[in-house]
Amino acid sequence: MRSGTAFTQGLRQAVDKGPVWTVEAVRQVRYHVVSSDGLFALDNTTLLNGCPDVPLRPGDRRLVVLDENVDALYGATVREYFACHGVDAQVVPLRADEAVKQWDAVTRVVDAMNDFGIDRRREPVIAVGGGVLTDIVGFAASLYRRGTPYIRIPTTLIGLVDAGVGVKTGVNYELGKNRLGTYAPATATFLDRLFLRSLDLRHISNGLAEILKMALIRSEDLFALLESSGAAVRADRFQGTTDALATAADTIISESIHLMLEELQPNLWESSLERCVDYGHTFSPTIEMHALPALLHGEAVVVDMALTTALSALRGYVSAAQADRIYSVIHALGLPLGNEVLDEPDLLENALEDTVRHRDGRQRLPLPVGIGHHRFVDDVTPKELREAARLVRDHGQQPPFRSPLETFVPARVGV
Template identity: 55%
Template sequence: MSLTHPQRRPAVPGAPAAPDAPAAPDAPAAHVHGLHATGDPANGAPATGWTVATALPVSYRVRFTPGVLDPRNPALARAGGPPGRRLVVVDARVHELHGHRLRRYLAAQGVEYETHVLLAHEQVKTMDAVFQVADRMDAFGISRRGEPVIAVGGGVLTDVVGLACSLYRRSTPFVRVPTTLIGLVDAGVGAKTGVNHGRHKNRLGTYHPAVDTLLDPAFLATLDRRHIGNGLAEILKVALIKDENLFGLLERHGHDLLDTRFQSPGTGAAVLGRAVHGMLQELQPNLWEHRLERLMDYGHSFSPTVEMRALPELLHGEAVCVDMALTTVVALRRGLLDTGQAERVLRLMRRLELPVWHPLMEPVTLAEALADTVRHRDGRQRLPLPRGIGAGLFVDDLDGAELADAAGRLRTWAATGGADAVRGSGTRA
């Protein structure tokens, strides 16, 4: 799949048709290229100020590439430019599992390369890891444009490498080969890079999309069950907020996808195709986040704070799922979901073996998380909530009492699994 500046997007097998995206009413006006000077330098009046207007066209590719490490498949060797020298940054665990295949592939394709093995998990997702990658880029003597770095690993690894490449000589191209489910459907397909700073998740980062992202579901065969569930949480996010048909696929086949790790033909490909397409469909018109109301922020209002404070107990997708469970109850209280829909959502989370509750989901932490999110969204909550299953809207008026009540009802449901726990005594418009 290619993601290009024009609004029309090519279809993905198994994904819904994508109509042209309408211009958002609150989007910034299009830039007009040019240089405007205050004064009249051509006629002897000194210029005293200048306005520079320019725009950078962005085009990057995301594509399913089965057998990406098959020595007969040239896709990776040619990704991002003609074959040549490559620095390959690979996650330490991925190197244990697939390093021999990667070496055999690069040798067969005649690539001159060096490998940097990087420990990559949330606790070490810091600028120190970025500096390690930058040091290896420097030692390798990488050229500025023609030798893209290859990042092979999960979302943490590709975020770190992406940030290093965005900083090195201000812009060095890189290629992503996600090896986790969350990398395939979320972290590996967008434009954002980032690392944690202090107690804050992804507080330091840039927008620097990989020139090419190669998605090979075969890597998922070596993931443990929990990490498959971790990625399913991000797929569930897309389903809940914009794709009812995807939700239905997860209801019918989600547990089988856990069992088979997406290796059975048919349903797995359809689920992955819809998830990636839905994500890119939301990102493409607003890649630089000029508009801060983003449906893909669903599940990411409270989870950044909860995830960082719970480390290493919760994986990213698990924290997102807890956030979605909480806001499902908020939506139910407001009449945006009926009881049957809320029950379907929470029971599917359980069926996907995801948590719906965590002890940190208490009023003080949730209030602090919401306050940080308001700062992140420029002074407003801009909180995505589901409207039924498969659609969403934004609210700005969630208060502490409503949040505490929803958290209490969710805690009871998690303990009992009963509909009465989340139904409540009334709804709110």
Template identity: 70%
Template sequence: MRSAASFKLGLSHSADTDSAWKVEAVKQVEYHVIAARNLFSPENTQLLDGCSAAPLTRGDRRLVVIDSNVDRIHGDRIRGYFEHHGVAASFVSMRADETVKEWSSVIRVVDAMNGFGIDRRREPVIAIGGGVLLDVVGFAASVYRRGTPYIRIPTTLIGLVDAGVGVKTGVNYGMGKNRLGTYAPAIATYVDRAFLRTLDDRHLSNGLAEILKMALIKSIDLFELLETYGQRLIDDNFQGTSAELDTAATQVIAESIHLMLEELQPNLWESCLERCVDYGHTFSPTLEMEALPALLHGEAVSIDMALTSALGFLRGSLSSDDLDRILTVMKRLGLPVWNDVLSTAGVLDAALADTVRHRDGRQRLPLPVGIGGHHFANDVTNEEIASALSLLARKNTGLPNGEVSVTKVAS
């Protein structure tokens, strides 16, 4: 990925008739993604000194916004950590899922920041939770006093590899997925697999969808790791209970993060709208909102990837064997390739039309080229989508235990 933007600095003044000024400036951005192990063990000091841009010392105070489910499971341990290190932490425990990913949740965080009397330069808010919580807190921090620093500690797999590593924040508005949002990087994200110990299989699969996305468009090696170890990593909750599984878990997460950052870094502000990381995100925002709350984000992305893989096959960029291989891996990872929302009249046409508006009047639709490659299409027709949908429906019924995939999502 190369950015389409060119950067200039300066101030120019024209006084031919009335005066006019032109200001050109660039803001330097730096943020850190740091691998951690057992971040909240009392002897672990990474949160204190692991990032020079966000030091934490005895006597400091912090506002901590935590997902209520995470608080129920890990809250005592996390509070004990701050007490052990002499940090006065004030906790806000809040529900965070797609049904409450809305403006009112942002206001609740803003109210907490205001009540805390936060120092906008020296007291970064700490967000602990899944992708929804990170998005909500990031958005609130970005608008409070026009920008307050924050730190992300993701507790789900999708948070570790996706929501926690980019710069976008946002909440849903109406039927629009992430329709309100900002570009606001956290100072630091601490990636700790220990939180995955208590995550259920469905949410592990949810995160694996975003990892699979990066594999399908950028890395056959990562795909083969998922093909070989995916189910075993789910069974092991990514905890590395053997040397082999520890190596596999580390490689899968690290490679996924690296591939994502490799694409994001030159194009953080999306000046170039041809983004391969949008694979699986052409139809999925509409599908997810239409099916809410039946589909998790990664499940909607998986269905989108299955559909566009079928489209790639029909267009000749993906072989029949590769298509079957992709769909089989999705099934092994516990991901759906179908949901009844696909049968809703006009839903895919409407999804593509909304995406075209989002992508400045063109489809810019990432499609797989084999496994590990991609190209962009701008001429996909509604008839092609219907043909791909028909093919996917036939493939779904032919997959081993294919119906379980649908039932799981519907539940």
């Protein structure tokens, strides 16, 4: 056999210095993103047979890790659904927000898996909650017995369009955002937009930041839709209470997910470090961890985007009129342009240095070119950062836009 002959020759060539073996293998990756509103309605069978790789039958067992805030709102509905369909579900409520996204949360999930006596082949763990919850559960599942399947059911907008559709898991370590993590795709992610109706508007804005990210680097059409309908869709919590709002909400969500998956699919393991989806994630990990608990993830990302829009404006990649449109949309979506941590000496320079270590010694910094396009640069200077921060502060003097339909509700982190 040709391959066997080549292997033998290679072995003979190495025999004087000792044998050398080289093993190459390719592992196929397949996962599903399934959209279905009202997942836990008793007559909705999507969770039972909507995905062929994870069928759920009467008599099956499932460990369900439920964000404790989601448990307060939907816990009875979730338990009733599984009981109605003959599934023996053990529900484990878990606090899951950025302040506790640490190793201890992972061990609590591992303890639950161990106590449950999970069958790592046939009993995928089900994670129901925001992006923090699904990150924690996904990380724990990737470690338990070197890999246990899991299913994600995100309940936040950022979970639907960002955290729920990729393959990365992770938790924070000291001041390092997601410093511990793995590449571990969920077998399936089920998207249910009805969960968004119970979110306060701050968390709707949090998810809109990641949608705006995709618009700025990939789609002028998506940006225009956010510009024309984003504030109204936000106030409506993506529930589609009119035909126009339903069409806008459907398009915004589906287009942002499509663009995200289009970028992720050919580079799931990040073999190429020039990733346009890293836009908004150069300075934001440091900003977010220094500002905790003042900023949510999407809020930190949009501060990063405001800063890099200013960098692009300084370089002439974005016109003054385009920058004004971007900042106006940020305001209209109820998002901040800046944060007081930007005034900390050397914070942005240190953030860029940390990102350079993460990107193999180069900045590989995606910057917007106009609206809907991007380019990568490696030569941003500390002087440029200071000037860009000044421009953002000048724009940030305006108060964030508030819809007349909005009423203040304290953010329920993790719901």
